Every structure is written in structure tokens, then in C-alpha cells.
Amino acid sequence: MARILVLEDELMLNEMICDYLVSNNYECVGVKSYDEALDLAYDQNFDLWVFDVKIIGGNGFELLDSLRAASKLTPCIFTTSLNSINDLNKGFLSGCDDYLKKPFELKELLLRVQNLIKREFSHKNEKVENLDNNYTYDIATKTLKKNDKQVKLSKKESDLLALFLKNKNRLITREEIYAQIWDIGEVPSELSLRVYIRNLRIHLGERIISKPKLGYIYVV
Missing domain, CATH: 3.40.50.2300 (Response regulator)
Structure with missing residues (x-):
């Protein structure tokens, strides 16, 4: 219940x-x-x-x-x-x-x-398996693992990855990312967002595609 x-x-x-x-x-x-x-x-x-x-x-x-x-x-x-x-x-x-x-x-x-x-x-019960090179990501706990060992991500990087995985192959605008990832009272930073994207690409390769002046797409 x-x-x-x-x-x-x-x-x-x-x-x-x-x-x-x-x-x-x-x-x-x-x-x-x-x-x-x-x-x-x-x-x-x-x-x-x-x-x-x-x-x-x-x-x-x-x-x-x-x-x-x-x-x-x-x-x-x-x-x-x-x-x-x-x-x-x-x-x-x-x-x-x-x-x-x-x-x-x-x-x-x-x-x-x-x-x-x-x-x-x-x-x-939702788990994303085999993202690339033996990576898995548990959306419920927002945990990225490689070969069953947890990969260290910042909270915003983990939240951003969860957002991408829930919206595969869909353009997510920067404004949508700011609204979902940055806490109330925080000032969104495009420079910080680029850093988070770069760090995620270390693990996920080029699945995260940048669309200049629009946003990003996680491609599967």
C-alpha cells in the first residue's frame, strides 16, 4: 500500500x-x-x-x-x-x-x-543497462556504475544524466535544463553546464550531441 x-x-x-x-x-x-x-x-x-x-x-x-x-x-x-x-x-x-x-x-x-x-x-525498477563500455545507470538512485563500481558524479551531473536518459533522442533546451537542474535561488551558468556535459562525455562518449543556441540531445 x-x-x-x-x-x-x-x-x-x-x-x-x-x-x-x-x-x-x-x-x-x-x-x-x-x-x-x-x-x-x-x-x-x-x-x-x-x-x-x-x-x-x-x-x-x-x-x-x-x-x-x-x-x-x-x-x-x-x-x-x-x-x-x-x-x-x-x-x-x-x-x-x-x-x-x-x-x-x-x-x-x-x-x-x-x-x-x-x-x-x-x-x-527502471535501470538503464549498457550505456557504453559496461556502464549502467540507475535512474531511481541516480547512480552511475562501470563494471559494478560506482562512478563519482556531482549532484548536478547525476541529475543531468537522469534528465537525458528520461528524454532520449529529444532536444532538451538550455532553459529546460536550467529549470530542472539548478535549485531555486541559484543563478544558472552556461559555463558550468558545459563542464557538466564535458564530464559526462568522458563516460558516455559522444552520445550527448550539442545543438548550438538550442540545447542538447542524448542519442541512442
Whole structure:
């Protein structure tokens, strides 16, 4: 049974969400504050987080940003009454996987939950074999190995490789890479990106193709 952490400071809505998810065969833990959610997300394993943005003791964007910085990769859905494009962008830059505007139907939330958990369970078993010269890459743990020995990559190099492998043979623009790889508040650097690409090519050869002024393609 998949476990879901729900952060919602409106008690009635919190209980409605949890009761509905439980009735659909999920285990659900509901909390109301930033600190409660932070402690549980660090200490316990969940398959999905559902975070409100305006919460007691902080906000959901900052919470998820802190968890992502600590390499907590559990998928997350934001629920919020904020509806500007800047808020949407901030949510995705902090590392969320989906964004649901209030008010919403519980059925819609359930559909999004089902989609993300299905994807997460699939990724947990997904391994890319034989990238080149006996290399393997585990997307779930973001670990590159050669002959079963781990290859040292920086966090951004590992995140970038995961992004390429999930988007094989598709052009990924620099803007998309910046949004996915750089943390909120960080200033993206084209020079740094080139260094990460060069380091990955040491292991993967010329599979990563540069498209001037556009972006990069991982070719298989």
C-alpha cells in the first residue's frame, strides 16, 4: 500500500483529503505545519507528498526546496490558491512534480496521485543497462556504475544524466535544463553546464550531441 504525506493547515480539508485517499486504498498521514511535515519527510518513507503552499510556520515552496537540497526525491504535488504564472514557475523550480489549484475536486487529486505513484513505482525498477563500455545507470538512485563500481558524479551531473536518459533522442533546451537542474535561488551558468556535459562525455562518449543556441540531445 502506497504511503502519502498530506500537508494542509485547514483541518477539515486535511481530513477530507486523507479520508478520500484512504478510501481509495492508500495509507495517508496528515499534518498541518511546516515543522511536522519536515520531520516526517526526513524520518519516514513516503511514496508521495501532497503539500499546501500557504502553511503554518513557512511555505510549501521552501519546504520542498529544503528537502530536494537534502536529496529527498519523493514526488510532490502542490495544492494552492496561488494562481499566477510566477507562482507556478516557483513551484516547479522548487522541484514539484505536479500543481493543483484550489478549489479542486478530490477525484482530480486522486487521478494525479495515481499517475505519480504509478510513475514512481515504475522508476524504482527502471535501470538503464549498457550505456557504453559496461556502464549502467540507475535512474531511481541516480547512480552511475562501470563494471559494478560506482562512478563519482556531482549532484548536478547525476541529475543531468537522469534528465537525458528520461528524454532520449529529444532536444532538451538550455532553459529546460536550467529549470530542472539548478535549485531555486541559484543563478544558472552556461559555463558550468558545459563542464557538466564535458564530464559526462568522458563516460558516455559522444552520445550527448550539442545543438548550438538550442540545447542538447542524448542519442541512442
